Amino acid sequence: MVEFGPEFLFGVATASYQIEGAWNEDGKGESIWDRFSHTPGKIVDDSTGDIACDHYHRYEEDIKLLKRLGVDAYRFSISWPRIFPEGRGRVNEKGLDFYRRLIESLRENAIRPVVTLYHWDLPQTLEERGGWGSEETVEAFKEYAHFLFRIFREEVELWITHNEPWVTAFLGHSEGRMAPGKQDFALALRVSKNLLLSHAHAVSIFREEGIRKPIGIALNLAPIYPKTENDADRQAALRFDGCLNRWFLDPLFRGEFPEDMVMWYRRKGFPIPPFSDSESRLLTKSLDFLGINYCTRYVLEHGEDPALEARVARVPGGEYSSMDWEVYPSGMSEIVCRVSVDYSPRAIYITENGYPYPDILLPNGSVVDEERIAYLARHLASLHKAMVLGCPVKGYFVWSIMDNFEWSYGFSKRFGLVYVDYETLQRIPKQSFFWYQNVIRRRGFE
Numbered sequence: 001m002v003e004f005g006p007e008f009l010f011g012v013a014t015a016s017y018q019i020e021g022a023w024n025e026d027g028k029g030e031s032i033w034d035r036f037s038h039t040p041g042k043i044v045d046d047s048t049g050d051i052a053c054d055h056y057h058r059y060e061e062d063i064k065l066l067k068r069l070g071v072d073a074y075r076f077s078i079s080w081p082r083i084f085p086e087g088r089g090r091v092n093e094k095g096l097d098f099y100r101r102l103i104e105s106l107r108e109n110a111i112r113p114v115v116t117l118y119h120w121d122l123p124q125t126l127e128e129r130g131g132w133g134s135e136e137t138v139e140a141f142k143e144y145a146h147f148l149f150r151i152f153r154e155e156v157e158l159w160i161t162h163n164e165p166w167v168t169a170f171l172g173h174s175e176g177r178m179a180p181g182k183q184d185f186a187l188a189l190r191v192s193k194n195l196l197l198s199h200a201h202a203v204s205i206f207r208e209e210g211i212r213k214p215i216g217i218a219l220n221l222a223p224i225y226p227k228t229e230n231d232a233d234r235q236a237a238l239r240f241d242g243c244l245n246r247w248f249l250d251p252l253f254r255g256e257f258p259e260d261m262v263m264w265y266r267r268k269g270f271p272i273p274p275f276s277d278s279e280s281r282l283l284t285k286s287l288d289f290l291g292i293n294y295c296t297r298y299v300l301e302h303g304e305d306p307a308l309e310a311r312v313a314r315v316p317g318g319e320y321s322s323m324d325w326e327v328y329p330s331g332m333s334e335i336v337c338r339v340s341v342d343y344s345p346r347a348i349y350i351t352e353n354g355y356p357y358p359d360i361l362l363p364n365g366s367v368v369d370e371e372r373i374a375y376l377a378r379h380l381a382s383l384h385k386a387m388v389l390g391c392p393v394k395g396y397f398v399w400s401i402m403d404n405f406e407w408s409y410g411f412s413k414r415f416g417l418v419y420v421d422y423e424t425l426q427r428i429p430k431q432s433f434f435w436y437q438n439v440i441r442r443r444g445f446e
């Protein structure tokens with residue numbers, strides 16, 4: 001029996017742009033994802049998040065689903081331009097009112113709200129003034145965070161500043177696969193630093209406000225392996241680990257960027273100034289918990305790309321999901337144990353773990369997603385192993401409660417425990433919904 005005990009938080013996760021829709025309603029400002037998805041050629045199926053799951057209008061129905069599922073907590077993000085249409089200054093009361101109603105209704109249903117402040121939908125006005133490459137955005141984030149801390153304070157169970165700053169920085173500003181779609185490695189590095197600083201400053205404001213709830217950040221972390229034992233592959237793996245994992249973990253727990261990476265980037269023509277002493281101090285005091293989004297490991301070989309000279313390799317005979325991610329359940333305990341040993345976080349939450357599958361709605365109205373159930377069970381069992389070994393894991397969030405707009409993949413990837421018919425917007429619980437419902441009820445599974 002894999003058992004998690006009564007205190008463990010079972011939840012599900014979403015993000016504003018992926019589910020809300022109502023992209024220009026009730027005074028909401030434009031976000032970089034509105035702009036990006038409206039740009040031809042950026043989204044594989046030419047879709048947008050204009051309507052998405054229409055959660056903005058259907059949140060009551062969605063909370064009923066959460067209630068039926070029996071989750072202890074619900075992780076969602078707040079759309080910054082819904083609250084501050086111009087990024088800073090004027091508040092849009094109607095947008096704020098939506099989150100007031102959402103949080104109130106969750107609490108009435110005994111579901112603990114877990115809020116992510118930034119899950120990638122930056123106000124477009126701020127992007128036009130330099131976006132995350134500019135210090136103005138750091139200032140604006142502090143104001144935005146402060147405003148929400150004051151409004152919701154202890155009504156929110158857990159606060160998360162950023163979701164996957166690695167994705168914002170590198171996929172958004174170097175690869176260009178995500179909004180704002182820039183391709184500039186030096187900019188990506190500057191963005192990564194600004195994201196970390198905006199996190200540290202926001203947490204310091206949070207502490208000054210005296211709010212007695214935990215605050216943290218959600219990083220996408222993964223175990224990294226070299227494809228072969230030869231030196232070039234091993235060095236490539238080390239660098240990828242430096243870029244994906246240590247580039248964020250080291251500042252947050254040790255107050256500085258990893259030295260090997262700073263030197264490597266300098267040699268490549270991408271110098272990055274160190275944190276000042278006061279910035280380091282803020283960073284190392286900034287986490288009550290670490291959120292880990294885990295879905296795959298990476299196997300690396302030497303490559304030709306100018307910044308890292310590293311390339312993700314395919315594992316021969318490996319099991320892959322439709323996102324081309326290797327299914328690697330033991331990576332869950334590996335990454336949790338590694339972080340626990342190397343960085344000693346006070347607490348860990350798995351803030352995302354989920355499986356994309358081309359689900360089919362059968363004529364009898366059911367969705368039999370056995371692959372997803374197997375994926376989730378294997379990952380939960382692996383997580384449990386890390387807990388038995390003493391890692392301080394306090395909760396687990398499935399990505400996602402329902403199928404939604406999967407960024408540049410549009411609606412072509414389904415991650416939900418609930419199937420969404422995008423024609424009618426009808427929600428249909430999949431078999432995995434009932435499986436997870438049972439896991440939560442029994443606090444574990446056989």
Ligand code: FCB
Pocket residue numbers: 015018163164167220293352399406407415
């Ligand atoms: C994570 C994102 C989340 C979702 C899942 C599949 O990287 O945080 O929004 O797209 O992947």
